Amino acid sequence: MKKKATLYRMETAEHICPYGLKAKYLLKKHGFEVADQILESREQTDVFKQEQGVKSTPQVFVEGERIGGHDDLRSYLGLENPDKDVVTYKPIIAIFAVTFLMALSLTINTYQDLVFEPVLIWFFGMSMAVLAIQKLRDLNGFINQFITYDLLAMKYIPYARFYAFAEAYAGIGMLSGLNPWYFAPVALLIGTIGAVSVIKAVYIDKRALKCACVGGDSNVPLGFVSLTENLIMILLAVYMLINFF
Missing domain, CATH: 3.40.30.10 (Glutaredoxin)
Structure with a gap:
């Protein structure tokens, strides 16, 4: 009953x-x-x-x-209640998974084959654009979190605002097929500053921080994923500049 x-x-x-x-x-x-x-x-x-x-x-x-x-x-009923404050990689995993599948689909649709280079470039270009959208939807929230660890933003607050737009610009540039000298230096700049900032905050100062990479309300921990994102940005920018010649 x-x-x-x-x-x-x-x-x-x-x-x-x-x-x-x-x-x-x-x-x-x-x-x-x-x-x-x-x-x-x-x-x-x-x-x-x-x-x-x-x-x-x-x-x-x-x-x-x-x-x-x-x-x-x-x-x-014996079910867990989701903790809104729990530290999680879920948002960044969701973004990277979807953008990778999008890049894969577009590459197959364009080349009728699986070609590594466009998959990599389109995947990271889309990821940067989506991450920029996450920042721009609540720019002040992003700025408040970003300036707590980014070395340049700490000294010059407007750089935090610039970063969100610069990431969108660089990501869209990677999707455009245009001369990489128009956008790759921007990716190289923000990627280098970002990588150095993460290394100092997490691995030298040992600070437990949340990453502003997916917006100001993010519970994604600052660390390996954030550093990897910046390093890939640097390597991809250098790769595109070298291969343009």
Whole structure:
């Protein structure tokens, strides 16, 4: 026999609580018979919270016993709650994985074969462009995080703003097929400063920092991945300049 659960969640013309929908999904997924009680206005929601002595909705009751909100329900079901502050490489892995597959697809589509050089150039060009978008969507947030470890940005704050645009410029340049002297020196400059900054902050000063590479709200740790990104930028810029002649 199915356990019975009652879910109180807010759903108005202006707002549908996402955690209420998630709680409903979890309850049904785990075999509960759900009585879905919709709170159809802010006023009705406030009255419910006051009556129950709770600060938020949704609220879940199982067999008459209050379990709590969405996170409490996950704990009740034995599920982990994602930690928003946990240090993770997931954002950078997602970006690199998608841009690599894009570069691979474009190379096969263009050459009807797998050619290493364009895969490498397009992959890194796309990656730089996407990473620049991540920075530009919240430029002030990026600047606040970037200036805590970049050696030039510490001394000259406007360089942090320049960096975000320069990365976009260099990345798009790599995709353009134009003379690399138009953009490769920019990649070489920001890559060199970035590599030296990471080495000093992480490997010399031993500071535990978050990388601003995917934006100011990033929980990606500053370290090996950031250093590798800068070193590849340097090597690719040098490679393109040498091979242009």
